[in-house]
Amino acid sequence: MDDATMSGDGRPxxxxxxxxxxxxxxxxxxxxxxxxxxxxxxxxxxxxxxxSGRTRRKADGTSGxxxxxxxxxxxxxxxxxxxxVPVRTELIHGVAGEVLATHSxxxxxxxxxxxxxxxxxxxxxxxxxxxxxNCTSPLLVHRGWVGYRGPIIAGVSAQPGERSAAYxxxxxxxxGARLAAVHVWDRARPGHDGVPSRPLGGNNLERNxxxxxxxxxxxxxxxxxxxxxxxxxLISELDLPYTLDQASRRGQLLVAGMGRQGRxxxxxxxxxxxxxxRHLLCPxxxxxxxxxxxxxxS
Numbered sequence: 001m002d003d004a005t006m007s008g009d010g011r012p013x014x015x016x017x018x019x020x021x022x023x024x025x026x027x028x029x030x031x032x033x034x035x036x037x038x039x040x041x042x043x044x045x046x047x048x049x050x051x052s053g054r055t056r057r058k059a060d061g062t063s064g065x066x067x068x069x070x071x072x073x074x075x076x077x078x079x080x081x082x083x084x085v086p087v088r089t090e091l092i093h094g095v096a097g098e099v100l101a102t103h104s105x106x107x108x109x110x111x112x113x114x115x116x117x118x119x120x121x122x123x124x125x126x127x128x129x130x131x132x133x134n135c136t137s138p139l140l141v142h143r144g145w146v147g148y149r150g151p152i153i154a155g156v157s158a159q160p161g162e163r164s165a166a167y168x169x170x171x172x173x174x175x176g177a178r179l180a181a182v183h184v185w186d187r188a189r190p191g192h193d194g195v196p197s198r199p200l201g202g203n204n205l206e207r208n209x210x211x212x213x214x215x216x217x218x219x220x221x222x223x224x225x226x227x228x229x230x231x232x233x234l235i236s237e238l239d240l241p242y243t244l245d246q247a248s249r250r251g252q253l254l255v256a257g258m259g260r261q262g263r264x265x266x267x268x269x270x271x272x273x274x275x276x277x278r279h280l281l282c283p284x285x286x287x288x289x290x291x292x293x294x295x296x297x298s
Contacts, residue, residue: 011108012040016100019070022113026142027074030111031083039108040086043074046096067091097130104137114143132258138287145280151178153247155256158183158217164257164287169221172228177252181218182233184240185210210234248281258286
């Protein structure tokens with residue numbers, strides 16, 4: 001995620017911030033993304049102080065004055081860093097997840113932290129988890145570390161019209177990054193009587209079929225983006241947690257599809273094994289299945 005510029009269409013990068021110490025990292029990441037896209041930057045802080053809707057949560061003791069001071073501090077930080085992007089801040093009464101989901105409808109990207117007040121690697125917290133199912137723009141989740149080396153790792157389902165694969169290829173092409181396209185194949189499972197539901201060699205058949213589907217899914221994108229150094233990686237479902245853990249430490253970005261059927265998205269959004277909690281992990285970018293990048297628009 002370097003200084004290349006993706007084509008923009010006037011929609012802002014929206015950053016959701018809270019009062020935790022991660023706000024500086026989230027703001028810096030959002031500002032960098034806005035600058036790369038030549039897009040305006042909107043910083044949103046949700047405060048439940050005057051909100052009386054049905055999903056109102058218990059107040060955390062934060063006052064409206066403290067919220068305004070947070071936004072003032074953000075504006076000062078962005079000014080001192082001399083980001084050449086238009087910046088606006090909003091203090092909105094409501095629940096953070098719902099407020100940000102609404103703002104995502106008119107955003108080119110939504111940026112949030114990994115969790116409300118949880119430690120890196122222990123889950124995303126209620127706000128980010130809510131957004132994985134309700135965000136209509138791509139969702140970028142900061143998980144404690146941002147690097148500009150290493151490959152982009154994309155979880156690929158090998159389904160027709162997959163938007164996360166398109167996003168990953170275009171992003172890798174724009175910033176000159178290597179791309180690792182990871183596809184998960186399912187092993188043969190035992191039947192109700194404990195006997196494998198597939199004949200001997202069924203796992204090999206499944207793996208070979210998955211490899212064929214992956215090659216077909218990637219061939220068109222490789223032809224469209226010949227400058228992208230791409231490696232296809234086929235893994236068993238049993239190896240997925242370990243693979244994502246390692247990719248999150250060595251890659252610069254993890255890209256996956258968003259939705260209830262998103263296996264990669266569901267795994268990285270939930271808790272991971274305790275050892276990973278001691279490490280800072282790269283950001284995750286989740287792409288809605290209906291998302292169209294500006295460069296793709298007809």
